[in-house]
Amino acid sequence: MSNASAHNHGIRSRHRNNDPAKRIHLEEVDIPISLVVDIPTHDDDVLVSRSDSSSNENMSVRADSTNSTITIPNTNTTSTNSSSSSSSSLPLPPLTPITTPSKPIPMPLDLSISNSLTNGCMIYLTTLLSTEEFIYDCLPFSLLLTTSTSYSTLLSNSIQLNNFTNINNLISYTSNNNNSERCENYIKIIEDNLNSNKNCGIDLNQNKNQVIKQTKNSLGNYKLIKKISNLINEETGIYCYLENVKSKRPDDAYLWNLPSGIPLPDKSIPTCSSCSRSILNTYSEFTSTTPTLNSTLVKQAMSRVNDACGASFVNLSAVALSNTSTRSASVNSLFLCPLGWFLGVLLSVFSLIWI
Template sequence: MFTPPPSPLPGPGPAKPFAPSDKLASAADEPQPTYAPDQTPRKRRIGRRMRWAALVVPFVLILITASTRYVTHPAAFDVLADASHSTWSDLAHWTPHKRHPQEEVAGEYSSVASVSTASITDIASLTQAALAIESSSASASPTPSTTTGAPTVPSDPVLPTPFPQPFDSDLTQNYSSVSCFNFFNNMTNTEPFRRCRAFSLLWQSSSAFISAQSNVTLMNTLVWGTCNTPIDADACSVNMAWFAGELQTACAADLKDGNTRVTETLTAIRAYDVMRKVACLVDESTGAYCFVKAVAGTDSADKYTYNLPLGLPIPSTTAPSCSSCAQDVFQIYADALQNSSTTLDGLQLTYEDAVETTNQKCGQSYATAIVKSNGAHARCPWSWSAPVTLAVVAAALVIQ
């Protein structure tokens, strides 16, 4: 039977005592475990970004809200404009035009006019009713008509007394403020307003003027009266600018509430200059007022072009006449939009669409197309770019 050899015994000699340093040394010789790098700097960066996001994002939202308010309602900043401090009496003593004798101006014009008790007639409805005429076709080339039913421009005719005035059918309406109601009463009874015979307001809101379409001779006389006013054109332009400023002050609440009578009146007053020019435009080939020709039915479709400054578009069912008169009217509008310092909000709203429709039939060079660059209806191209850019930057700060 095999017997294993005995285990070797340690050699002779004294035993070596154990020292703590020996254990530490052997531990140092062993491979050390691998640990992940410290996470503290990364956490600090994330914290900083979150704090920046908390500051930037609310600021961006506020900026977007403010820019949206400006784009949708720029009139909110009208409070920065200078207010007019003129009084009614300041405009009461203009020197009359030499075509007519001096008329005595009766004292102050602060008294309230007698108000008709007739039913309220909407301005837009009144104008549209006056335009209920048949559309006539014409040649596509802008050549003047060889025959006309319109009389020539009269020579110093006898004008009706009193001369037709705006709001003659009814001045009563629900106003938001007493100051606005008083303004309309005072304005329509002041000589600086009445003597200017504003074609824009007559065509918009005078039932006597609109009814004269059935009597071409009478209409011819009335148009002559709007072109030859006791107060010259430049003084009337100053008067109307003053009335527009006062209306915005006295009727601020009504404008804010969108009162139709007030907003349309402001549009018509602002269009005084350009509409006086087109009303007094004469067809050189016939010697007749272009407007009277349109009323007489020779170029009846042209009648709608006189509504553009009032914010009323040409009906889509109307065939353009392509007449030389209408072409001259469009050119006056284009010049006014490009050069006028007056706010032509109604014309800005309707002109481009009218040009596009007319040029489709009459040729691309018939009416001048322009780029809208001002007014309440044109939006600033960079109105959204700034807040959107800031929003993108804020998002990038959070993601990084």
């Protein structure tokens, strides 16, 4: 069963069981990709709906090969307690950092390498994916969020089963600081080699393949995503990412799309939580040193949050503006659940799949 059909089955089952969640009909707005972004899928029906009886709210997503819309309750979502109910069943970070990830380990770029790439690029990526240091020692969470169908499946299964232990351990493993400097240098070498014409430079210059573009972007965001994935809610002690992807509303999860060049949806207002503050302030910290991070989008998101939470909620003045272009969403990019997620999310993965 495909990811999309599995989700649809669970959603339809809820409706057959007469889920008592109150349905709210509101304006429909276009949804950009989410926590997991840019992973091609062959399903026509990408995603459907999520309702939560405890929140008395209903969220629905309709997507086909030509259109995708999401219905978002048109209410202010700035409550700092929005994650309290969803956090109760989430695991705390391991006391000792995970040094051996649970198997099977999600693979970046699985099912995403296209024949439209040049031979040199295909060979380079294939070789990279057979390198233990890349797929094991320095596994980039940024690439899992954006180019991994296996990670998308792991996340959606975790949400369906309400068991986030594997994701929790994976975050601990990929954000482990014991080998930070070595892995950061290693990923930088990979990023530089990717730009070579004998590898994927021609493909990048042609600007036609979303997978290779997202790969370059995610490699550039390696250090940033590693840091924000390790952020913990000051009140609950739980990883912010887990709370965001399990939240009843997608607004906070949309923040994880910003490194992929995906702006917040027009109607979305992230919560005034310590996680929102920490994530946005971390983006601000990285704007001057991370060319792949669109600081204009970061500033727009920070302005929206400050409008809702107070002018000094996040440090808007620290953002160094860039000219990095934004990306548009496609239906085939939807993948994350809350996509989290995702978001997409997380990329054709970083996409949110609401249960």
